[in-house]
Amino acid sequence: MSAQPDARPLFSVPLLPVERLLYQGELVCVGRFECPSGHALFEDSGPTTTHCIVFPRSTVWIAHEGEPPFVADRTIVTLYNRNERYRRARIDPRGDHADWIALAPEALHEIASTGDPDTPPDRPFNRHRSACGPAAYLAERSLIQHILRDTWPDRLLVEETALRLAHALAGAAEGTTGPARSRTLDLVEATRALLAGSYTKRLSLRPLARAL
Numbered sequence: 506m507s508a509q510p511d512a513r514p515l516f517s518v519p520l521l522p523v524e525r526l527l528y529q530g531e532l533v534c535v536g537r538f539e540c541p542s543g544h545a546l547f548e549d550s551g552p553t554t555t556h557c558i559v560f561p562r563s564t565v566w567i568a569h570e571g572e573p574p575f576v577a578d579r580t581i582v583t584l585y586n587r588n589e590r591y592r593r594a595r596i597d598p599r600g601d602h603a604d605w606i607a608l609a610p611e612a613l614h615e616i617a618s619t620g621d622p623d624t625p626p627d628r629p630f631n632r633h634r635s636a637c638g639p640a641a642y643l644a645e646r647s648l649i650q651h652i653l654r655d656t657w658p659d660r661l662l663v664e665e666t667a668l669r670l671a672h673a674l675a676g677a678a679e680g681t682t683g684p685a686r687s688r689t690l691d692l693v694e695a696t697r698a699l700l701a702g703s704y705t706k707r708l709s710l711r712p713l714a715r716a717l
Contacts, residue, residue, distance in 0.1 A: 542600035566594035
């Protein structure tokens with residue numbers, strides 16, 4: 506489903522033939538990647554076209570260029586900077602299935618800079634994966650269900666949840682513990698809002714991104 510038409514400019518990302526756009530908003534795009542193991546793009550789908558956070562729905566080997574492979578499954582999220590090269594290898598016979606969230610570069614850079622003020626704008630992610638705890642997993646699944654269920658998903662609700670997920674999963678360097686509980690509680694509240702459908706106001710998300 507797409508968001509209700511709006512006069513504000515929308516963020517856009519290039520799509521591969523094995524991708525489907527689920528939501529397009531001012532700061533966020535949400536999509537689905539579905540690549541069977543026999544597809545020509547399975548082993549190498551080319552450089553990433555945008556900065557994105559990927560939530561695996563199947564289990565697959567991922568190997569970034571020049572680095573050892575790791576297993577991507579539902580217990581982690583994978584983090585991609587734009588123009589990164591990587592390859593995949595089959596574990597699940599279905600292939601590679603995942604949901605992804607892409608954020609406008611300026612919003613993502615602000616989030617990444619909370620953990621490291623020297624984060625370069627073209628490489629907001631300083632690692633390739635992050636643990637996906639229960640709160641983040643539930644928030645993401647609730648977000649996808651909200652988008653798929655509603656003809657006109659609540660734009661504020663979708664984008665605020667996506668921004669909170671980015672903060673929780675990629676906004677601070679690995680090993681930090683102080684802000685982690687606060688970010689988890691933020692995700693819990695965002696999930697409650699998704700489940701209740703309590704947001705109705707249509708506001709600009711750019712001030713919100715700076716405030717989170």
